[in-house]
Amino acid sequence: MIFARLYGPKGWIALACAAAIVFGVFPVLNLVVPPDNPFHMSAFGVQLGGKIMCYMIVAIAMDLVWGYAGILSLGHGLFFALGGYAFGMYLMRQIGADGQYRVDMPDFMVFLDWKAFPWQWWNSDSFLWAAFLVVAVPGLLAFVFGYFAFRSRVKGVYFSIITQALTYAAMLLFFRNATGFGGNNGFTDFKRILGIPIATPEMRMALFALTGATVIATLLLGRFLVTSKFGRVLAAIRDAEARVMFCGYDTLWYKLFVWTLSAVLCGIAGALYVPQVGIINPSEMSPANSIEIAIWAAVGGRGTLVGPVIGAGLVNGAKSVFTNAFPEYWLYVLGLLFILVTLFLPNGVVGLVKRWRRAA
Amino acid sequence: MLRWIVIALVLFACCDAHALDPAMVAKLASGDGDEKVAAVAALLASGEERAAVLLKALADGEVQVAGSRVIIVKGETATDAISGAAIAALPEGREDVVVNNRLRRELEAAMAALKLVSPDRAVRAAAVKELSGGAAPAMLPLIRQALAKETDPDIKSALEMISAAMDLQGADRGARLEAVKRLAGSRDPNTKMLLLPLADKSEADEEVRRAAQESLKIVEARYARSQFVGLLFSGVSLGSILLLAALGLAITYGLMGVINMAHGELIMIGAYSTYVVQNLFRANFPGAFDWYLAFAVPASFVVAAAVGMALERTVIRWLYGRPLETLLATWGISLMLIQGVRSIFGAQNVQVENPAFMSGGAEILAGVVLPWSRIVIVGFAAAVVAGMALLLSRTRLGLFVRGVTQNRAMAACVGVPTSRVDTWAFGLGSGLAGLAGCALSQIGNVGPDLGQSYIVDSFLVVVLGGVGQLAGTIYAALGLGFANKLLESWAGAVLAKIAVLVFIIVFIQKRPQGLFALRGRALES
Numbered sequence: 053m054i055f056a057r058l059y060g061p062k063g064w065i066a067l068a069c070a071a072a073i074v075f076g077v078f079p080v081l082n083l084v085v086p087p088d089n090p091f092h093m094s095a096f097g098v099q100l101g102g103k104i105m106c107y108m109i110v111a112i113a114m115d116l117v118w119g120y121a122g123i124l125s126l127g128h129g130l131f132f133a134l135g136g137y138a139f140g141m142y143l144m145r146q147i148g149a150d151g152q153y154r155v156d157m158p159d160f161m162v163f164l165d166w167k168a169f170p171w172q173w174w175n176s177d178s179f180l181w182a183a184f185l186v187v188a189v190p191g192l193l194a195f196v197f198g199y200f201a202f203r204s205r206v207k208g209v210y211f212s213i214i215t216q217a218l219t220y221a222a223m224l225l226f227f228r229n230a231t232g233f234g235g236n237n238g239f240t241d242f243k244r245i246l247g248i249p250i251a252t253p254e255m256r257m258a259l260f261a262l263t264g265a266t267v268i269a270t271l272l273l274g275r276f277l278v279t280s281k282f283g284r285v286l287a288a289i290r291d292a293e294a295r296v297m298f299c300g301y302d303t304l305w306y307k308l309f310v311w312t313l314s315a316v317l318c319g320i321a322g323a324l325y326v327p328q329v330g331i332i333n334p335s336e337m338s339p340a341n342s343i344e345i346a347i348w349a350a351v352g353g354r355g356t357l358v359g360p361v362i363g364a365g366l367v368n369g370a371k372s373v374f375t376n377a378f379p380e381y382w383l384y385v386l387g388l389l390f391i392l393v394t395l396f397l398p399n400g401v402v403g404l405v406k407r408w409r410r411a412a
Numbered sequence: 413m414l415r416w417i418v419i420a421l422v423l424f425a426c427c428d429a430h431a432l433d434p435a436m437v438a439k440l441a442s443g444d445g446d447e448k449v450a451a452v453a454a455l456l457a458s459g460e461e462r463a464a465v466l467l468k469a470l471a472d473g474e475v476q477v478a479g480s481r482v483i484i485v486k487g488e489t490a491t492d493a494i495s496g497a498a499i500a501a502l503p504e505g506r507e508d509v510v511v512n513n514r515l516r517r518e519l520e521a522a523m524a525a526l527k528l529v530s531p532d533r534a535v536r537a538a539a540v541k542e543l544s545g546g547a548a549p550a551m552l553p554l555i556r557q558a559l560a561k562e563t564d565p566d567i568k569s570a571l572e573m574i575s576a577a578m579d580l581q582g583a584d585r586g587a588r589l590e591a592v593k594r595l596a597g598s599r600d601p602n603t604k605m606l607l608l609p610l611a612d613k614s615e616a617d618e619e620v621r622r623a624a625q626e627s628l629k630i631v632e633a634r635y636a637r638s639q640f641v642g643l644l645f646s647g648v649s650l651g652s653i654l655l656l657a658a659l660g661l662a663i664t665y666g667l668m669g670v671i672n673m674a675h676g677e678l679i680m681i682g683a684y685s686t687y688v689v690q691n692l693f694r695a696n697f698p699g700a701f702d703w704y705l706a707f708a709v710p711a712s713f714v715v716a717a718a719v720g721m722a723l724e725r726t727v728i729r730w731l732y733g734r735p736l737e738t739l740l741a742t743w744g745i746s747l748m749l750i751q752g753v754r755s756i757f758g759a760q761n762v763q764v765e766n767p768a769f770m771s772g773g774a775e776i777l778a779g780v781v782l783p784w785s786r787i788v789i790v791g792f793a794a795a796v797v798a799g800m801a802l803l804l805s806r807t808r809l810g811l812f813v814r815g816v817t818q819n820r821a822m823a824a825c826v827g828v829p830t831s832r833v834d835t836w837a838f839g840l841g842s843g844l845a846g847l848a849g850c851a852l853s854q855i856g857n858v859g860p861d862l863g864q865s866y867i868v869d870s871f872l873v874v875v876l877g878g879v880g881q882l883a884g885t886i887y888a889a890l891g892l893g894f895a896n897k898l899l900e901s902w903a904g905a906v907l908a909k910i911a912v913l914v915f916i917i918v919f920i921q922k923r924p925q926g927l928f929a930l931r932g933r934a935l936e937s
């Protein structure tokens with residue numbers, strides 16, 4: 053039975069609890085409990101929660117490649133941002149003539165005095181096309197990049213550094229106005245999805261719940277993959293790629309599949325992120341953002357799938373607390389996290405819990 | 413400044429035997445608009461120093477007419493405009509000479525022309541600059557006169573340009589031909605603009621047109637040559653900066669295999685050390701400020717090396733052989749270093765001043781000015797490379813480093829203190845980063861984010877050159893510098909950068925071991 057393969061009874065119960073919180077408790081706290089009640093969940097809380105859940109999806113995607121295939125990507129922020137941009141184009145078209153200039157064109161294009169949409173914007177007013185791009189653009193880029201990299205057996209640190217160079221190059225490209233995606237400012241000021249206004253509490257909660265559902269689906273998909281035979285081969289590649297090759301496996305396709313899948317998941321997360329946070333700009337592609345993704349996975353515990361979800365929650369929760377209360381100390385905390393986790397917690401929080409349980 | 417020159421001129425003029433043409437002075441004072449303009453031109457052509465005084469006074473509204481006499485009134489004292497003799501008592505019934513806008517324009521141009529014969533070089537240079545926009549034909553005699561006397565090469569060439577431009581506008585065919593030919597030898601960047609209209613069909617005179625085309629060809633060839641030299645130099649300059657940034661990494665990553673993402677921050681620490689030394693010098697030894705670099709260079713090396721060795725002892729040591737973990741931990745270190753510098757020095761950029769000998773530039777060809785700071789950095793990079801090569805090949809430490817890199821176990825067996833060598837080698841690499849920071853502080857902004865912009869570049873240099881290959885690092889840095897600048901001249905800075913990054917990404921796919929790979933049999937590198 054496939055359910056038994058994915059998680060034991062305790063795991064399913066935990067997952068059901070998480071689902072109940074996301075789909076039951078939070079909506080009630082946000083929509084039913086009146087705003088003056090101390091238990092009311094503010095719009096900011098919904099936005100923050102939705103944002104962190106997008107990061108959780110990215111963390112799972114990172115864990116699939118890093119934790120299970122041993123490929124450390126320092127460019128996952130690029131796939132995330134590409135998904136965001138792909139969906140952002142659609143959101144920009146949905147603004148219609150309600151922008152600053154009252155013209156049926158994004159403000160930055162009017163500002164740059166463009167008369168027609170550039171080719172990248174072809175069909176960008178179609179929701180289905182946008183949804184297709186969200187999956188296809190990061191997926192295709194990852195496929196092509198990964199194909200050449202894995203075929204040449206670029207691995208380890210080399211691979212990490214060229215993924216970093218890739219996202220850096222893309223960031224520079226997107227900073228240019230001529231690239232056609234709004235330059236420095238990127239996309240913002242979204243109004244509607246499918247004609248429905250975004251800024252209402254109900255719509256925000258719907259996006260929140262959709263993101264939660266995606267997190268759970270991603271987690272189950274990841275679990276399904278890593279418990280399959282495919283997952284075993286992947287782990288073997290991580291531990292001794294040469295031996296797997298000598299056993300007759302073509303490791304290229306295993307790595308390529310999980311790499312491309314990971315990029316697609318990041319793209320989906322980016323698409324969910326943009327309408328909730330309300331802005332996407334090239335700084336999402338900065339190398340620093342991508343490397344932070346790795347620390348989410350490392351804090352939670354690599355190679356556990358649920359660990360990165362916890363890690364993304366912990367790190368980003370701490371980030372929003374710190375950047376509010378003591379902004380100048382956040383980088384110290386983040387830096388220390390990087391150092392302490394790699395030195396003392398190689399298996400992250402999940403590993404720590406396991407060790408305690410074994411000791412008890 | 414200008415006022416003093418005028419006063420000097422006045423004093424000089426008092427004892428001058430020459431006097432101005434009284435008829436012209438009278439016209440200037442009482443004539444109608446056209447007469448006044450003509451008088452200005454005539455006075456100008458005379459080139460007399462008295463004329464300068466009179467024109468200046470006129471522009472300042474100090475010229476008055478009393479009866480038939482033209483006088484210059486400054487406060488309570490008056491002088492005769494023609495002879496310059498002092499007048500004891502202010503005459504009655506004086507009237508101001510009216511200066512309208514047209515006359516004022518003429519006066520300003522005329523005074524600029526008169527400044528051409530000033531003994532002060534700065535005044536002459538300013539006057540030339542003012543006149544290069546366009547000069548009236550009346551100034552030609554004066555410009556010729558100034559040209560004959562001029563000794564400064566810069567001003568002389570600018571004057572030649574002006575006089576040639578005036579000759580070209582004139583009607584004299586011989587003078588025009590001669591001017592066109594003269595322009596072929598001019599190094600002024602505006603020469604081309606001057607010649608272009610003469611070389612196309614709008615020029616009626618066949619011979620002038622042909623001569624202009626010929627001159628244009630010569631000028632354009634020279635321009636292209638100097639452009640190329642400039643490009644070459646900026647390539648070398650960028651290459652030497654990349655080299656400095658990457659050299660330390662070539663040791664820590666290339667030789668020791670430690671991925672140090674905090675390398676950029678060690679560069680930044682070197683730059684801030686320079687800043688601190690500079691401030692100490694400014695506060696304590698302002699007289700010896702130009703020498704602060706002599707202390708800043710060793711200081712930045714020592715500080716960065718000390719930070720690096722501390723890092724090696726506390727963090728990196730425990731992660732040897734786990735490159736991905738090292739990468740993350742050193743990234744964490746870099747974040748803390750950035751925030752630390754921000755807490756101490758503030759988030760804003762700090763000002764690091766060049767010593768006097770590094771400001772300005774050397775003009776090696778027309779229009780190609782090489783900044784001294786960049787020339788010094790190229791030399792500095794060469795010196796650092798030479799020093800490091802000596803250190804690695806001739807000293808005991810170098811021998812140990814190479815030994816530990818090649819075979820750690822064997823080195824330990826023959827008594828090399830491997831763990832201490834690791835610390836020293838890491839300190840060396842970090843110190844080199846500090847030196848890079850010291851150099852960078854001389855040409856760019858110094859801020860907490862300084863290192864971030866170099867980390868990707870320096871890793872790419874090391875990877876492109878081939879890990880473990882110092883020579884490869886040098887070639888890769890210079891090659892990338894050239895490629896970047898060459899592409900920049902075609903496609904602009906951002907696209908060039910992107911193109912280089914994409915090139916490296918593709919290159920590593922083809923040759924994962926870098927340009928200068930050691931051949932080996934190991935399947936797992």
